[in-house]
Amino acid sequence: MEVNGQLALTVLMGLFLVAVAAWLARVENWRSYTPVAGGGAFGQKDSYGSEEKPSGVIRWLTTVDHKDIGILYGAYGLIAFAVGGLMVVVMRIELIDPGMSLISNTFYNSLLTSHGITMLFLFGTPIIAAFSNYLVPLLIGADDMAFPRINAIAFWLLPPAALLIWAGFFPLPDVIPAQTAWTMYTPLSTGAGAGNQANAGVDLMLLGLHLSGVSATMGAINFIATIFTERGDDVSWANLDIFSWTILTQSGLILFAFPLLGSAIVMLLFDRNFGTAFFSGEGGAILWQHLFWFFGHPEVYILVLPPMGIVSYVIPRFSGRRLFGFKFVVYSTLAIGVLSFGVWAHHMFATGMDPRLRASFMAVSLAIAIPSAVKTFNWITTMWNGRVRLTTPMLFSVGFVSNFIIGGVTGVFLASIPVDLVLHDTYYVVGHFHYVVMGAIAFAGFSGLYYWFPLYTGRMYQKTLGKAHFWLSMIGTNITFFAMILLGYGGMPRRYATFLPQFATLHQLATVGALLLLVGQIIFVWNFVQSWLEGPEIEDGDPWNLRQSGLYTAEWDWFDQKQQTAIADGGDPDDETALTDGGHVDEPADDRSDA
Amino acid sequence: MANKIFDRDTLLDLTVNVVPLFIIAFFVVAFAVLSPFGIDPLASSIQFGLLAVPFVLLAILTYFAGRAVAGSEQSGEVYLPGQAGVRGAKPLEEDHGPAAIDPESTDDAPEVEGDGEDDADGDAEDDADGDAEDDADGDAEDDADTKDA
Ligand code: HEM
Ligand SMILES: [Cu+2]
Numbered sequence: 001m002e003v004n005g006q007l008a009l010t011v012l013m014g015l016f017l018v019a020v021a022a023w024l025a026r027v028e029n030w031r032s033y034t035p036v037a038g039g040g041a042f043g044q045k046d047s048y049g050s051e052e053k054p055s056g057v058i059r060w061l062t063t064v065d066h067k068d069i070g071i072l073y074g075a076y077g078l079i080a081f082a083v084g085g086l087m088v089v090v091m092r093i094e095l096i097d098p099g100m101s102l103i104s105n106t107f108y109n110s111l112l113t114s115h116g117i118t119m120l121f122l123f124g125t126p127i128i129a130a131f132s133n134y135l136v137p138l139l140i141g142a143d144d145m146a147f148p149r150i151n152a153i154a155f156w157l158l159p160p161a162a163l164l165i166w167a168g169f170f171p172l173p174d175v176i177p178a179q180t181a182w183t184m185y186t187p188l189s190t191g192a193g194a195g196n197q198a199n200a201g202v203d204l205m206l207l208g209l210h211l212s213g214v215s216a217t218m219g220a221i222n223f224i225a226t227i228f229t230e231r232g233d234d235v236s237w238a239n240l241d242i243f244s245w246t247i248l249t250q251s252g253l254i255l256f257a258f259p260l261l262g263s264a265i266v267m268l269l270f271d272r273n274f275g276t277a278f279f280s281g282e283g284g285a286i287l288w289q290h291l292f293w294f295f296g297h298p299e300v301y302i303l304v305l306p307p308m309g310i311v312s313y314v315i316p317r318f319s320g321r322r323l324f325g326f327k328f329v330v331y332s333t334l335a336i337g338v339l340s341f342g343v344w345a346h347h348m349f350a351t352g353m354d355p356r357l358r359a360s361f362m363a364v365s366l367a368i369a370i371p372s373a374v375k376t377f378n379w380i381t382t383m384w385n386g387r388v389r390l391t392t393p394m395l396f397s398v399g400f401v402s403n404f405i406i407g408g409v410t411g412v413f414l415a416s417i418p419v420d421l422v423l424h425d426t427y428y429v430v431g432h433f434h435y436v437v438m439g440a441i442a443f444a445g446f447s448g449l450y451y452w453f454p455l456y457t458g459r460m461y462q463k464t465l466g467k468a469h470f471w472l473s474m475i476g477t478n479i480t481f482f483a484m485i486l487l488g489y490g491g492m493p494r495r496y497a498t499f500l501p502q503f504a505t506l507h508q509l510a511t512v513g514a515l516l517l518l519v520g521q522i523i524f525v526w527n528f529v530q531s532w533l534e535g536p537e538i539e540d541g542d543p544w545n546l547r548q549s550g551l552y553t554a555e556w557d558w559f560d561q562k563q564q565t566a567i568a569d570g571g572d573p574d575d576e577t578a579l580t581d582g583g584h585v586d587e588p589a590d591d592r593s594d595a
Numbered sequence: 596m597a598n599k600i601f602d603r604d605t606l607l608d609l610t611v612n613v614v615p616l617f618i619i620a621f622f623v624v625a626f627a628v629l630s631p632f633g634i635d636p637l638a639s640s641i642q643f644g645l646l647a648v649p650f651v652l653l654a655i656l657t658y659f660a661g662r663a664v665a666g667s668e669q670s671g672e673v674y675l676p677g678q679a680g681v682r683g684a685k686p687l688e689e690d691h692g693p694a695a696i697d698p699e700s701t702d703d704a705p706e707v708e709g710d711g712e713d714d715a716d717g718d719a720e721d722d723a724d725g726d727a728e729d730d731a732d733g734d735a736e737d738d739a740d741t742k743d744a
Binding site (some may be wrong): 140232234235236243313322330338339342357368371374553555 | 608614616618622639641643645646649653657660665666667668671672673674675676677678679680681682
């Protein structure tokens with residue numbers, strides 16, 4: 001009886017999917033997506049930029065303009081940053097004292113899991129996409145992304161992904177949050193054993209993660225296509241700016257890494273729900289770790305390369321000189337891209353794998369430190385003897401360099417097998433990667449948010465608040481995460497809701513640092529929102545005085561032109577005039593019905 | 596034979612990736628000579644595969660990237676990165692175009708191997724002095740600009 005019911009449901013679902021496919025095939029002229037096969041010279045060029053945008057919410061729901069989508073990504077990323085940040089504040093308060101019982105241990109584990117996933121997948125990747133969507137087309141002289149609608153779809157997959165990932169926290173009957181940590185190690189995450197991880201909350205989280213991966217992959221394909229095919233006539237490979245280079249490399253990494261994560265997640269879901277035994281049989285746990293880290297290590301570079309691009313872009317503008325060794329930075333970015341796929345098992349040194357393999361992973365991990373170090377030296381040399389202007393974006397970029405050095409050096413230590421065997425799974429590791437993800441990646445994000453603030457808001461932020469934000473973040477980061485490094489040396493294991501009394505002082509320090517960070521971010525939110533609404537309007541297209549030092553770039557030129565045309569009316573200035581692309585030869589052969 | 600694309604300058608730029616290649620090569624040799632954990636057909640071939648694959652892929656990518664960048668440097672105007680789209684932007688002073696045209700070798704597919712290192716012939720030298728990234732000494736040093744925000 002039951003089996004029949006399920007069968008019927010399955011058949012029904014199948015029919016439904018077929019119906020959806022049929023409907024999609026009818027409703028949309030798929031030909032129009034392939035300009036080569038479709039006959040007519042159809043590009044996105046004449047159809048999007050010049051259209052009048054609807055007003056209000058509808059505009060944001062329907063937009064395919066890369067700049068609007070960039071802002072959507074940015075808003076999304078910052079909301080996720082707030083959620084993930086508040087989660088960790090609760091955790092840090094719980095860790096003020098070993099006996100603290102603000103939250104239960106299981107809830108601590110839930111917060112830990114969600115904090116990691118939220119920050120990496122819902123804040124990190126989207127905030128980078130915010131910059132790349134807004135800026136890459138402007139920087140390379142394209143009218144928009146190569147596939148504007150895929151761009152919009154990629155973004156709109158993210159809100160449901162967040163709802164799924166956070167589903168366990170919502171008051172749904174019988175659904176509890178995942179407690180697998182972001183690495184989702186099996187057998188815990190297969191739901192095996194007497195724990196509670198067979199719960200549907202874990203399935204929903206996995207589905208959400210999968211969805212965010214689909215989104216990232218769609219975005220990556222779009223960027224690769226855009227940067228390869230939509231560059232303006234003058235923007236040859238030799239003229240491509242550093243940020244676009246890092247986005248191109250990042251997109252390549254996403255393209256190879258995220259589908260693998262997707263497959264592994266599907267296998268895990270099958271193990272959990274359909275009785276397969278990919279990860280529960282012998283060697284299953286190791287298989288998961290290999291699959292996960294083959295994605296996971298490239299993922300950390302997916303997150304760090306574009307921020308490196310932002311910093312490489314910002315530092316020269318406020319040092320009054322060109323980026324030192326521009327091509328070194330480009331080639332080392334590419335090197336990191338390739339090598340990041342050859343180091344994954346440095347996360348698994350302690351698993352007892354064959355020492356020969358382990359040695360090879362160590363060798364490549366040491367090799368990948370070189371391109372990272374090269375960049376660091378380039379940033380420092382760029383500032384050396386330059387006329388440094390310590391504006392807020394510059395401060396955040398310098399902070400990036402400083403924190404990245406600590407994060408990188410601790411990483412190189414971890415890459416050495418004997419050191420790792422001592423420090424693995426301690427707070428040292430937590431300190432290491434937070435120096436990079438918070439101290440560097442988030443800092444670069446703020447650097448970019450401040451640097452381009454006039455560009456996307458037309459206004460200027462309040463500089464005193466910006467600097468307060470910086471200093472609180474810088475000091476908070478270093479207190480929190482240096483304390484963690486010391487905790488790790490002391491042997492404090494990671495992922496615990498409590499600790500032995502001897503670790504109390506350092507844990508309290510870390511909590512104080514986290515609270516400083518919280519205050520800093522509150523100031524940021526205030527500054528950001530208030531300045532966006534009421535900040536002084538920017539009148540000229542060169543708010544940073546870049547023309548003087550000959551470092552003016554294409555996105556500001558676009559902005560300048562927008563400023564000039566915007567005087568005429570209150571509406572959106574026509575982007576068509578923004579960049580003299582020269583590449584517009586398309587006849588208006590738009591045979592599509594409006595879509 | 597003169598190498599049009601991989602001139603001395605480009606090779607110099609690419610050294611940044613030669614260093615990690617060298618480190619990997621070093622370990623290949625070290626593991627082969629010392630083999631501290633013995634040789635086992637399966638484990639050892641994976642061991643060397645894990646080094647060889649990134650090595651080869653990095654070498655290939657470096658080659659193609661270098662060719663794309665240096666090639667477009669010679670075939671078109673070179674601007675400061677990010678400035679090509681700026682209205683009225685001027686290309687960087689040195690003209691890569693004519694200087695790089697070498698009458699002797701027009702049909703050769705560019706190759707980096709073999710003839711690269713010793714290829715310091717005159718015409719490559721000409722444009723070796725003023726790349727965007729080389730003269731990083733602040734040309735805007737004197738016009739003071741302390742605008743802050
Ligand atoms: C300079 C190059 C780097 C090296 C050699 C390096 C090395 C390592 C090693 C060996 C581990 C494993 C430690 C352990 O669990 O025992 C590790 C962990 C980690 N690293 Fe790095 N790292 C580097 C850069 C980065 C960067 C740039 C990021 C972030 C963007 C990053 C993020 C992480 C994360 C998230 C973990 C912890 C994963 C986990 O267990 O949850 N690392 N790193
Ligand atoms: Cu790693």
